[in-house]
Amino acid sequence: MRQSKAYDLSLKDSRVTVNPSAAFSGPTSRDDASYxxxxxxxxxxxxxxxxxxxxxxxxxxxxxxxxxxxxxxxxxxxxxxxxxxxxxxxxxxxxxxxxxxxxxxxxxxxxxxxxxxxxxxxxxxxxxxxxxxxxxxxxxxxxxxxxxxxxxxxxxxxxxxxxxxxxxxxxxxxxxxxxxxxxxxxxxxxxxxxxxxxxxxxxxxxxxxxxxxxxxxxxxxxxxxxxxxxxxxxxxQAVQLARQGVQQVYVADVVLDYLQRLVAKTRMSQEYHGLSPRGVLALQRAAQAHAYVSGHQEVSPEDIQAVFAAVADHRLGQRFMPLPVIGGQPAPTIAQRIINEVAVIV
CATH class of the missing domain: 3.40.50.300 (P-loop containing nucleotide triphosphate hydrolases)
Structure with a gap:
C-alpha cells in the first residue's frame, strides 16, 4: 500500500503553505511513460x-x-x-x-x-x-x-x-x-x-x-x-499522453478529506446550490492537472486551493468575477470565502 508523503502545513487564515515533493525528473515504478x-x-x-x-x-x-x-x-x-x-x-x-x-x-x-x-x-x-x-x-x-x-x-x-x-x-x-x-x-x-x-x-x-x-x-x-x-x-499524441499522465497523479486520503470538507461547505448555504458529484470529480481532476503541470507526482492541498475558485465559482452562482479596482482589491468570490473558512487539517 502506498504511503502518503508528509505535508508541511502552516495554517494561516485556514490557508496552507505546502512544501511539495521535488519536481518530477524521470519515470517511476508505475510505468507511467505518459507522465x-x-x-x-x-x-x-x-x-x-x-x-x-x-x-x-x-x-x-x-x-x-x-x-x-x-x-x-x-x-x-x-x-x-x-x-x-x-x-x-x-x-x-x-x-x-x-x-x-x-x-x-x-x-x-x-x-x-x-x-x-x-x-x-x-x-x-x-x-x-x-x-x-x-x-x-x-x-x-x-x-x-x-x-x-x-x-x-x-x-x-x-x-x-x-x-x-x-x-x-x-x-x-x-x-x-x-x-x-x-x-x-x-x-x-x-x-x-x-x-x-x-x-x-x-x-x-x-x-x-x-x-x-x-x-x-x-x-x-x-x-x-x-x-x-x-x-x-x-x-x-503528446496531448493524449499528458491527459493519461494527469489521471495517474496520486491523491492521498488526507487530501481527499480536505477536498470533501470544502465541498461539504458549499452544500451548507441557503443562497446557492452546492457542488454536485460531477463538480466534485471536476475539482479532483483539475487539482491533478495542476499538480501535473507543476511537475509533481502527488496532489497537495495547495493544488486544490489553486483550482477551487476556477472550478467552483461558476457552479455556485458567481455569474461574473469581480474585477480589480485601482487602489483596492475586488471582493472575495464565494469559493475564496469558503477556502478561508475551511481548515486544511482538523
Missing part, C-alpha cells in the same frame, strides 16, 4: 504562453491545466482583455486543429454543427460538417447567441459527438471548447444556463494588466505577430 513524456515540455509551454499573455502566470497555468485535464474552459471578461489570444496560443502550442466561431444573436445551431444538404447527383442528403468538427473550438462571445444556439454545444461538450437527423457523428479527439463571454451588464447578451455552465471544467478571468505589462504591450510586437511565430511544443 514523463511531457514534463520536460511543461516549462516551455508555460514560458511561451506567458510571453503571449503578459502578467497572468496563474491564469495561464490554470488554462493549461484545464485543457490537459480534458475539460472545457470558459473565459469571461471585458472585450479586449486577451481571451482570444490565450485560446489561440493554447491551440498552436499544443498542436491542435483550431476553428473560431463568432457567436451572434442571429446564429443558428446548424451554423456550428453542420447541416444535411441534398445532393442532386446521388439523390440523397449528405451531412456537411460545421466548424465544431475540430480539436479546439473557440466559441467567441458565446453569450451573444440565443439559448437555443448555446444548447447546441451541450452534446458535443459532454459526449464528444454531434447528432443530426438521427445520425451521430463523432468529433475529433481530443476535443476541447474554449468559450469567451462578456459581462452581463453589456447590451445584447444572454445568460448561460446552469446546465451549460456545468459543462465547463473551469471559468477564468484575465482582468486588467499591470502598468509594467501594459507598457510592454505598447512598446512590444503585436500579439498577432507573436502568435504567427509560435511553433507547436506538443502534438495530438
Amino acid at each position: 514523463a513524456v511531457n514534463q520536460r515540455q511543461m516549462a516551455q509551454l508555460l514560458t511561451q504562453l506567458n510571453q503571449i499573455v503578459l502578467d497572468k502566470p496563474q491564469v495561464v497555468k490554470l488554462a493549461l491545466s484545464c485543457v490537459l485535464a480534458g475539460g472545457h474552459l470558459l473565459l469571461q471578461d471585458l472585450p479586449g482583455m486577451g481571451k482570444t489570444t490565450l485560446a489561440q496560443g493554447l491551440a498552436q502550442l499544443l498542436g491542435l486543429t483550431f476553428n473560431r466561431v463568432q457567436f451572434t444573436n442571429d446564429m443558428l445551431p446548424a451554423d456550428i454543427l453542420g447541416m444535411s444538404i441534398y445532393n442532386q447527383h446521388t439523390q440523397s442528403f449528405e451531412f456537411r460538417k460545421g466548424a465544431i468538427f475540430t480539436q479546439l473550438l473557440l466559441a467567441d462571445e458565446i453569450n451573444r447567441s440565443s439559448p437555443k444556439t448555446q444548447s447546441a454545444l451541450l452534446e458535443a461538450m459532454e459526449e464528444g459527438q454531434v447528432t443530426q437527423d438521427g445520425q451521430s457523428y463523432p468529433l475529433p479527439k481530443p476535443f476541447f471548447v474554449i468559450a469567451t463571454q462578456n459581462p452581463m451588464q453589456q447590451a445584447g447578451v444572454y445568460p448561460l444556463p446552469e446546465s451549460q455552465l456545468d459543462r465547463f471544467l473551469m471559468c477564468l478571468s484575465l482582468g486588467y494588466p499591470s502598468a509594467a505589462a501594459e507598457r510592454e504591450l505598447l512598446r512590444g510586437r503585436d500579439r498577432r505577430e507573436l502568435l504567427a511565430g509560435l511553433d507547436a511544443v506538443l502534438d495530438t
Whole structure:
C-alpha cells in the first residue's frame, strides 16, 4: 500500500503553505511513460504562453491545466482583455486543429454543427460538417447567441459527438471548447444556463494588466505577430499522453478529506446550490492537472486551493468575477470565502 508523503502545513487564515515533493525528473515504478513524456515540455509551454499573455502566470497555468485535464474552459471578461489570444496560443502550442466561431444573436445551431444538404447527383442528403468538427473550438462571445444556439454545444461538450437527423457523428479527439463571454451588464447578451455552465471544467478571468505589462504591450510586437511565430511544443499524441499522465497523479486520503470538507461547505448555504458529484470529480481532476503541470507526482492541498475558485465559482452562482479596482482589491468570490473558512487539517 502506498504511503502518503508528509505535508508541511502552516495554517494561516485556514490557508496552507505546502512544501511539495521535488519536481518530477524521470519515470517511476508505475510505468507511467505518459507522465514523463511531457514534463520536460511543461516549462516551455508555460514560458511561451506567458510571453503571449503578459502578467497572468496563474491564469495561464490554470488554462493549461484545464485543457490537459480534458475539460472545457470558459473565459469571461471585458472585450479586449486577451481571451482570444490565450485560446489561440493554447491551440498552436499544443498542436491542435483550431476553428473560431463568432457567436451572434442571429446564429443558428446548424451554423456550428453542420447541416444535411441534398445532393442532386446521388439523390440523397449528405451531412456537411460545421466548424465544431475540430480539436479546439473557440466559441467567441458565446453569450451573444440565443439559448437555443448555446444548447447546441451541450452534446458535443459532454459526449464528444454531434447528432443530426438521427445520425451521430463523432468529433475529433481530443476535443476541447474554449468559450469567451462578456459581462452581463453589456447590451445584447444572454445568460448561460446552469446546465451549460456545468459543462465547463473551469471559468477564468484575465482582468486588467499591470502598468509594467501594459507598457510592454505598447512598446512590444503585436500579439498577432507573436502568435504567427509560435511553433507547436506538443502534438495530438503528446496531448493524449499528458491527459493519461494527469489521471495517474496520486491523491492521498488526507487530501481527499480536505477536498470533501470544502465541498461539504458549499452544500451548507441557503443562497446557492452546492457542488454536485460531477463538480466534485471536476475539482479532483483539475487539482491533478495542476499538480501535473507543476511537475509533481502527488496532489497537495495547495493544488486544490489553486483550482477551487476556477472550478467552483461558476457552479455556485458567481455569474461574473469581480474585477480589480485601482487602489483596492475586488471582493472575495464565494469559493475564496469558503477556502478561508475551511481548515486544511482538523
